[in-house]
Amino acid sequence: MIQDTKYKLTIGWLYPELMSTYGDRGNINVLTKRCEWRGIRVDILNLSVGFDIKLLKNINLLFMGGAEDIQQQIVAKDFTVQKIKALKKKVEDGTPGLYICGALQFLGKYYKDASGTKIKGLGIFDLHTEHPGAYTKRFIGNIVTRSDLASPIVGFENHGGRTCLGDNLKPFGMVIKGFGNNGGDKTEGAIYKNSIGTYLHGPILPKNPQIADFLISKALILKYGAGVKIKKLEDSLEKKAHDYILQKIASFE
Amino acid sequence: MIYLLVLLGKVIIFISKTLNIGSGSTWPGHIAVETYKDFIKRELTRNKHLKIVLIAGTNGKTTTGKLIRTILEENGNKVFQNEAGANLLNGIASSLIKNSNLVGNIKFDYAIFEVDENTLSLVLDNLKPRALVLLNLFRDQLDRYGEVNIVANKWKESLEKIDIKTSLILNADDPKIAFLGNNKNNSFYFSVKGESFIQEHASDSTYCPRCGEKLSYERVTFSHLGNWKCKKCGLKRKKPDIENYESYPLPGIYNKYNTHAAILTARVLKIGESKIKNYLKKFKPAFGRQETIEYNGKNIQIFLSKNPASFNQSLQTINELKAKNVLFVLNDRIPDGLDVSWIWDVDFENYFKNFRSVSVSGDRVYDMALRLQYANNESRITYHELKIYEDLKEAIGKETKKLKAKEILYILPTYSAMLDLRKILTGKKLL
Known part of the structure; x- marks a missing residue:
């Protein structure tokens, strides 16, 4: 149990001005507050276009949100070979991270957009995404999935791209209700080491606080050693908001 | 024909x-x-x-x-x-x-x-x-x-x-x-002379519409509006x-x-x-847009708040009006948008401490309550401190009853919530 200020985490927020739509910022609020309520100090480090890769060294947790196409193109230009290498190392070292929607697509090998243009991804996750064209159906609506981390997970999805996972990459969750990665194989997002990629907005963390606690806990263990345990918080409001989505979805069955 | x-x-x-x-x-x-x-x-x-x-x-x-x-x-x-x-x-x-x-x-x-x-x-x-x-x-x-x-x-x-x-x-x-x-x-x-230099979180077009470069602002009035180049x-x-x-x-x-x-x-x-x-000088507000309605002998003022920019503006305005009693009503019906993620783009943090009584209602009452729980800078608001009403009519009834004689209850509803609210407020008048 920790309840003092000897612990401190630095959260690296990748491209906050560009990759932050659909309330993605809420995930940062939740990570910050859930640390502070436990006496863990938090620094948020904004990693904007042109950021120095040396900054990555002291980062304990990474977050990247979704974006519109034009903004994704600006970000893609900022990923130099060195930057990709440095980020890949962070992920391989087990730095926990949360990557939403467009960020999930970025982690993969490539993203083919609605016009057919192929945008190269970071190649950190063994997945690829294709948008079948502007006139195909977008996957929009409330979504429920199950995973080992928290079950059921609730969120809101809104994406045109269809993501396919490589053979060795585990999905983050399996769809109970909704579309998920591609509307076909029931997979949703991907998890590799401590990095979670997901299509879930909502934002995902407020109504699924176990995922926030997983990320915080992993970050502390990586920094301070395996013995660190975090205090449980009273999550009755979180649960009420979570259960409302389940009820709402059940009432449409 | x-x-x-x-x-x-x-x-x-x-x-x-x-x-x-x-x-x-x-x-x-x-x-x-x-x-x-x-x-x-x-x-x-x-x-x-x-x-x-x-x-x-x-x-x-x-x-x-x-x-x-x-x-x-x-x-x-x-x-x-x-x-x-x-x-x-x-x-x-x-x-x-x-x-x-x-x-x-x-x-x-x-x-x-x-x-x-x-x-x-x-x-x-x-x-x-x-x-x-x-x-x-x-x-x-x-x-x-x-x-x-x-x-x-x-x-x-x-x-x-x-x-x-x-x-x-x-x-x-x-x-x-x-x-x-x-x-x-x-x-x-048209423009507005402004003095703020801080950009709110929910800013959208801070990139040059011609070449895509990040824009520089000499000053910002709110969101992405200001003197840009x-x-x-x-x-x-x-x-x-x-x-x-x-x-x-x-x-x-x-x-x-x-x-x-x-x-x-x-x-x-x-x-x-x-x-x-x-x-x-003859102008009277359109319904739900700063419209004042009397209910149970108390005054209620409605500020339609339907997206991050309009919500931030409502919060800033009621704060300038020294609002003490606030009710947020969040719905997720078709006119409101089915996705309520956007409430996390609203900067509640900036105004929260000035309000004395904060209550929430609407279809997504718990989402709004949760947002506010994470918005409080001082300490964690507990489940009991925030007044949560699943029933809008009860919210209005109880929250107006507690008002002192000259006080105003400021209500910030989404679109369909505003219609519900007016039905309750004006329906009552007719009876």
Whole structure:
């Protein structure tokens, strides 16, 4: 149990001005507050276009949100070979991270957009995404999935791209209700080491606080050693908001 | 043909009113346009005297429309508008039917039409407005409208072929809107003098609409509005035709923009300065937009808050009005957007400590409560400190009861919540 200020985490927020739509910022609020309520100090480090890769060294947790196409193109230009290498190392070292929607697509090998243009991804996750064209159906609506981390997970999805996972990459969750990665194989997002990629907005963390606690806990263990345990918080409001989505979805069955 | 459609439309309006199944604000027009796709064009060719003012933008359409209407009516002009929410092509056609006589003649001087962001291009294919007012483009219901950039690009395409006789009333402070202007002397720009330097989180178009470079701001009024320029390609804010006025009919920076847009429109329509000033004094707020309603002997003021930009503006304005008692009502029905993620883009953190009593209600009451729990900077608000009402009527009843005699309950609802709220408040009055 920790309840003092000897612990401190630095959260690296990748491209906050560009990759932050659909309330993605809420995930940062939740990570910050859930640390502070436990006496863990938090620094948020904004990693904007042109950021120095040396900054990555002291980062304990990474977050990247979704974006519109034009903004994704600006970000893609900022990923130099060195930057990709440095980020890949962070992920391989087990730095926990949360990557939403467009960020999930970025982690993969490539993203083919609605016009057919192929945008190269970071190649950190063994997945690829294709948008079948502007006139195909977008996957929009409330979504429920199950995973080992928290079950059921609730969120809101809104994406045109269809993501396919490589053979060795585990999905983050399996769809109970909704579309998920591609509307076909029931997979949703991907998890590799401590990095979670997901299509879930909502934002995902407020109504699924176990995922926030997983990320915080992993970050502390990586920094301070395996013995660190975090205090449980009273999550009755979180649960009420979570259960409302389940009820709402059940009432449409 | 046109007579028949007008007649048919009028019959539908009559039937739906009589049977109480709606005011017929979209169906008659829908049928008319479906049967005869040039219905609007033909109807307007028959009524060349009718001048049209179109208003589009994410926030402020209704208030700006009402401001322009007030000025015109005080000036002795006959004016009609499309009905609230009926802002697609069928709503405009319905409005024409409703306001014409049986043979399709319209005895009005002006029509003011609010137009949905995604419908503007289609509307411009069907009619030539005397003035086109473009207010702003903010993040709003991404699940329905899609990306802000896509809307801006569509507008750009339509405006390139717009008739020179149409005056464009554009927001100079909104880069994407200002970029729609041209050099043909039919573009007029409004702005607001501001002093803030901090950008809110929910900013959208901080990138150059011409070259994509990040914009520099000398000052920001709110969200992405301000005095901007691009250091790379040199594109910059146009010199505004109006940026300040001696008095405003409503508080809030956003209403300064709305008022400036209305004044500029009135000037284009050749109404004299002193007249405009006097006419504005007669303005009464549109429903739900800072409208005050008395309930149980107490005053309630409603600030429609439907997306991050409008919510932030409501919070800032009620804070300036020294609000102490606040009720947030969040719904997730079709007019509100099914996705409530956007509440996390609202900067509650900046205002929270100034409110004495905060309560929440609406379909998504727990999402709103959760947002506030994470917004409190001092300490964690517990489940019990925040007043949570699943039932809106109970929320209003209990929250008004606690007010001291002169106090106001400030209610910030989403669109459908505002309609529910008015039904409760005004329904009570009738009984």
